[in-house]
Amino acid sequence: MATGIKDKVAIIGMGCTRFGERWDVGPEELMVEAYLECIEDAGIETNDIQAAWLGTCIEEVNFGKSALPLSMTLRLPNIPVTRTENFCATGTEALRGAAYAVASGAYDICLAMGVEKLKDTGYGGLPDLNANAGPLNWLWFPNVTAPGCFAMLAQAYAARYGVPEKELKTAMAHVSAKSHANGAKNPKAHLRSVVSVEKIMASPSVAHPLGLFDCCGVSDGAACAIVTTPEIAKKMGKKDFVTVKSLQLALSNGEELQYNEWQGAHFITTSKCSEAAYKEAGIKNPREELSMMEVHDCFSITELVTMEDLHLSDRGKAYRDVTDGVYNIDGKIPCQVDGGLKCFGHPIGASGLRMLYEMNLQLRGKAGDRQLKDPRLGLTHNLGGFPFMNICAIAIVGKYGA
């Protein structure tokens, strides 16, 4: 019977670049920037790494296919390197590869790298999705964008729970305002200004009902982690390190868009993925036990609805918890402590590892101005794709032995 990987994987080093419009560098330089911080933190050398995973999502605007760019850029010693891609869960997938490799005993020390260079497209927003969705989808898929697809979540949520548009817009604005307040304290964040609820609500429409400030930043960046087993970490003299408590993934099977039951107002995958993650981590009451979260706030409505699918807010009630400040930095469960995708930015392949980077800092008491008091368990969550067909990835981490 499978028992999961709780406390079988230690994170002994992490690195993360400043996110933003990094006109000065490409994906290769971003990887080096994150990597140098990471190996210094881990206290290892490149030749200590036995296997590596590279996460990058939209390879067409990065460095093309395969894992060669990681192996060549870091001059890895001809070891196994694998590229992972699973929409916005890409970075967490890289970590899964590395974590399972050390948990299985196949390797002692592994690297997980996530990177995305999005600002080589020449326009705002993400590159066009449809043209690269395969020859069959090209024939019928509507002319969608990411904000449009998540705007449909907001429309369905408002309709399902009878929330007046203005009230939902206000709650969504609270989500973004909170992340701006947190991001302002983070020197590595892309967007570092405090923005009021009023300004957010007055921003121009991107995809009704989402306005400009309901959307996260499109950024360049990289983040990475070195993992090993707790035993090896201890032998290396590491104290106070962080271990993986659970690592879960759940994917849509097409029922959202092809069957008749889903009402468009929540994430089937996140609901199931979080249950599996809590079970693996031994968490009974997440609202009481989780100390902090970095969730996939690609859009304000995504974060809001995710609070229900993480089983933290009651169905149809998250908008009230949000306006009540439950997820603010001084609230019950601080969320997007580092600014989130909203303000730290969202270089797709890097995002899962960037979230983990903040959890690692917080758990080791190194988060500076943003440091929470004595956090115990942190959750990261990615939602790749669209509300109607997606990949959910959840990681829960905590101090070893806690």
Add this chain to the structure above:
Amino acid sequence: MIGITHYGGYIPKLRLERMKIFQSMGWFAPAIMMVAQGERSVCNWDEDALSMAVEAARDCLRGANKTKLDAVYLCSTTLPYGDRQNAGIVKTALNVHDSVMTADFTSALKSGTTALIAAFDALAGGEKKSILVTASDKRETKGAYFYESWFGDGAASLALGSENVIAEYKGSYSVSHDFPDHFRGTGFKYDYMWEERWVRDEGYSKIIPEAIGGLLKKLGVKISDVAKMAYPCFFQAEHAKIARSLGATPEQVVDNMHAVCGETGTAHPFIMFISALEGAKPGDKILMAGFGQGCDALLFEVTDNITRLSPRKGVKGCLADKRLGMSYEKYCKFRDLIKVEMGIRAESGARTAMTTLWRKRKMITGLVGTKCSKCGNPQWPPTDICVNPSCRAVRQFEEYEFAERAGRVLTWTADMLAVSYEPPAIYGVVQFNDGGRMLVDFTDCEQKDVKVGQPVRMSFRQHHPDEMRGYHGYFWKAVPLKQGDGKEASA
């Protein structure tokens, strides 16, 4: 008895008030004031002659048995493909069985009436028993031109057969003249027109009476026995004068529809004829003539069956279902008369894989899904494994058509980021009332028209045009209906 068994119409919802053309361009061409009355029909940016033909044919086939069709004819001078049979795309969109003959009738504005005569000849010979003839045109002109105002966009469809005939075919008479009132060379976008006075006096005024007079003589029918005559002529005064020259009264002439939609090219004789049928009573004799390098004239007699014809939108319904308020600038953008910056994002796009289209022609062009033979669940797209979580039957399904199914908006958005000819791009998820759902573009609507729960109908549209390769990709979109609209939709 052979004749018309069903009819259908399609006039796009958009109307351009002609005075707006004058208001924008009168400084340049003051004379266009002379034709600046009423409104003309205009295709939405995702419509063309082929998509309109499919819509008209769907309207026509309400209550008809499409499994009995022996032939599908498409008539137009503005078909998207010069080589790839356009009628074959119509047939696939209508999900007509494969053992059918398809043909395009083209390169003359009278090709619609010519196809009708050819179809009746085949019916009379007994070789074929049921034929669908659809005519459609979306003609382009340069701006600030008389013809821009005279023309409209539209399509109409007639089903011919020998059972439940609503208008008996009495006979036809044709004349052929290489009268070059206008021409459009292969590869050219616009017509080249000769002087209107000559076209009027030597063309319409002589050639139409020649054919109609010939038909009446051939059939031994007096002009006074004809209830209505449907023939095109965008010269308003001349339209009436032709009737007088034949000895007819103004009441016998079907309005040329300049005020309400403009002249729809190949489709126009059909559209005028259908508008006459819509007001006809059993026993009425109705004459139709098509003009263009000659003239075809056909005579019909309405039967009792017309009172039992199943409801349809027809021409009357289309004329009532309109969106006014279109600016001339928007018209110019839709017709590619002005260049607007679409941004780098608009450059992206893919080739269409012909292998994929051929494999999935029913799913894509016909909007055909499946119904699970085990659990009965309808689904689109068709998949090997049933989507119903309590079923999951493998490859046990039958074909299930979605195009005529009624649905509702499950969720939607109005997207300003997506590239669009008419921002915001509106799309959403449609839940079909009998089961099945799909993510789909919406069309013929504005943001203020759309709500969760609103009824929709499906419409065949351009979906992924590829200007670089001259490819025209079609798929289905959802049209939000106002409460009470769409009653003619089945299911």
